[in-house]
Amino acid sequence: MTTSPPATHPNRLPRVRASELVGRGWLNTGGKDVRLADLRGTIVVLDFWTFCCVNCLHVLDELRELEEAHRDELVIIGVHSPKFVHEADPAALAAAVDRYEVHHPVLDDPDLVTWSAYTARAWPTLVVIDPEGYVVAQMAGEGHAHNLEILVSDLAAEHRAKGTLRPAAQGAGPYVPLAPTSGTLRFPAKAIALAGGNFLVADAGHHSLAELLPDGETLVRRIGSGERGLVDGGPDDARFSEPNGLCLVPQELRERLGYDVLVADTVNHALRGVRLADGHVTTVAGNGQQYMVGATDNVLAMPDAGAPEGGAVRQKLSSPWDVAWVEAMGAFVVAMAGNHSLWVFDDEQDSIAVVGGTMNEGLLDGPLAQAWFAQPSGLATGPDGRVWVADSETSALRVVTPVAGSTRGEVGTVVGQGLFDFGHRDGPADQALLQHPLGVAVLPDGSVVVADTYNGALRRYDPVTDSVTTVATGLLEPSGVVVAVEGDRVLLVVVESAAHRLTRVALPATLAGQVLDAGAHRTRRPVTEVGPGELLLDVVFTPAAGQKYDDRYGPSTRLQVSATPPELLLEGAGDGGPLERRLVLNPAIGEGVLHVTAQAASCDADPEIAYPACHLAQQDWGVPVRLVAGGPATLTLPLHG
Incomplete structure (x- = not known):
């Protein structure tokens, strides 16, 4: 291995002037452009990201503490360089900046101009610029929070001594917060139907769960205080952080387990159990820390003295995105988007462990333990016991055929070409294309409906004809689907995330759909x-x-x-x-x-x-x-x- 020889610090690059920030426009600046000359005298961190990328979302969380600790001497600039076509839509980017609570300026770089100027090759990439306008460090990937803290502290001390650090007056930086929005739901993620017809919604933007009447609009109650955090307790005290997946616990297990709904609490890296009778929330797996692939400390004790004891709550997780009960395995399967794998949670045995995927990101079929996934984000179990997976980064629909009575199985790909190929194309399944799907559900006839998120569509896979059709378009980032049958009609209740609502889509009994071809795309990078x-x-x-x-x-x-x-x-x-x-x-x-x-x-x-x-x-x-x-x-x- 080789390294760049340092001059004064082991992480410094040779002194190179930082390139100007060029793009289509700016967000979080009150409509003003930001120039590097305006930031002279402060330390600047450029965060090259794209909002589909779970690793980029991890880095956003890593940067929050750094941003707070050095707010007078540090400016973070997000440079959004999109992977998918949908991410190049300025309205979609604005929604993502709001959704993920990005509290710093963001440059919209759809043509990868600034990406290319800084020779970025991966999402995420971080570039550090010193107060004199020179690039001093570049790093790719996640897990750099500690190194960044050391580097920023050293730069601040060095340039304070030189007189080249000019701390900004409070509130004088380029960041201008967005006007707050209000509504019953805010970027909802998934939903389930409760007994009696109500819906329980993972209201990710409000960091809580919302129970709605059967009309899908009227709020019955909220579980969670609405503040981001990892706190157990009653509905007014409990805290979540961007919850996504929801799963009803089988009736016969509820009394023994003590909860009725299992929640994938994504940013908390945890699973939470919710008792519907009184809205009480309990952490049942995950210790609130992120599992980092290859780390030697992936199992740690809960940090809080009053935390529950046991194996599952000592285990680090990584952005669990959805959860489903799988009868053949006798356990809950968790879509662990953060490390591209499937896990099995058995609360009666107090255990949670990886069973699917090697944690390599990609599209590879075969035995469950050896397959590759890429941000699995949606799960659904069919009446035949197969588990359907919305594998978002490969724009794929995958299927797991479990071996009854075990945690083994076989993985196959129904739709999808790989990490960089996507589009909106119906027809034979091996030629069909999706764009970053986040949700999946099984219809009464055994066919599968996919929330094709970045195409704003619902797609249906028919295993009998091995083909794909489009059943609805014009939706704003659909991320989950609840299936209901009313007489001879199939009703889909769609979690329309970017529209902050549940939307009903009625299908005829034949479940026929359109055959559309809006073209194929490949990720554009230099x-x-x-x-x-x-x-x-x-x-x-x-x-x-x-x-x-x-x-x-x-x-x-x-x-x-x-x-x-x-x-x-x-x-x-x-x-x-x-x-x-x-x-x-x-x-x-x-x-x-x-x-x-x-x-x-x-x-x-x-x-x-x-x-x-x-x-x-x-x-x-x-x-x-x-x-x-x-x-x-x-x-x-x-x-x-």
Whole structure:
């Protein structure tokens, strides 16, 4: 592994002037443009993100504390560089900035102009600019909060001493908050039907659950105080943080478990149990901390002295997005979007563990434990016991066929091509395309309806004809579907998230739909030209000041490399080893995508510290490459540099 030689700090890059911030417009600035010259004298962190990306959402959460701790000397600028077509819609971006409570200026960069100027290659990427306007660090992925805190503190001290740090007066920064919005629901995520006809809605934007009358509009009660947090208790005291998935507990288990509904409390990295009789909320899995792939401390005790004891509540989770009861497994299956996997929660055994996916992001079928997922975000169980999965980042509909009485199964893909191919196309399932679906439900005839979120549509997969049709369009980010039958009609109650409402869609008994073809798309990112033959892949990582590589439990770094198409890589594919690898690219393949996953663990280096704090940086890249004669023989990716 190689690193950039530092001048005064182990994470500093050579002094390069920061490029101007260029895009279509700005959000959270009161309509004003922001120039780097306006920010001279402050430390600037650029956060390159896209709102579909769960890793980007993790970084938004990581930045909140940094933003608060250094509000007088630090300005964070979000640079939104979209992956999906829908994310390039300025109205959709404005909704996302509101939805995720982004409290700093955001540059709308739909054409990837600023992305290219800073040679970003992955979502998320962070760039640090010092008070004199020079780029001093660039890092990809999540898990950099500690390193950023050290770097920002060091920069502040250095430039305060030089007289080049000019702290802003309170409220004088470029951030202008949006006007608050009100309504019964705010960015609702999922819903379920309760006995008696009421609906329970995961009201993510209000950090609570809302029970509505059968009209889907009238509020009966709210469970949760509405403040972001992880607090158990009664309906007025409990706190959630962007809850998403909801699942009714089987009737025969409710008395033993003590709750009726299981909630995927996404940003809290937890599962919560809700007792409907009095609205009491209990944390049943997750300790409120994020599971980081490859970390050695993924199981920790609950930090609060009064927290419940047990195995499941000691386990770290990562953005659980949905949950479903699976009879064949005798347990709840959790769509763990944050690390691209499926988990099984058994409250009677007080256990929760990964059962599906290797935690590599991608589209790979086969045995459940060896399959690859990409932000699984919606689950539904059919009458035949199969589990349908809305796999959002691959724009795919996946299906798990469980082995009865076990946690094993087989994974297949019904619709979907991979991480970078999407669109709105009906017809034969192997040619159909979706765009970032978040919800799925099974219809009475065994067919499957998909909340095709970024297409604003409902799509239906018919397993008999193995084909896809469109049953509704014009919806605003549908993210969940509740199925009801009224006589000979099938009624779909759609969680129309960006419209802040539940919407009814009536289908005829035949469930017929339109056949539409709105075209196919591929994610647009600048292509990197490299030479054919040998290519040195160098992932740059330097531990933060006062830290060293953590090799107490084995190798401190991990590098995984593959390619699309696989034939692009003649040598160098595989998992493990240092962050530098010799690849051999096939000159007969003109272009493709290199898939790279890197991890690096570091801990406090002071031998006097009995229990050193450890941190894990990780990132997945999909780097489009074009082979050209005489092209560069080195590809450098900054995990942290």
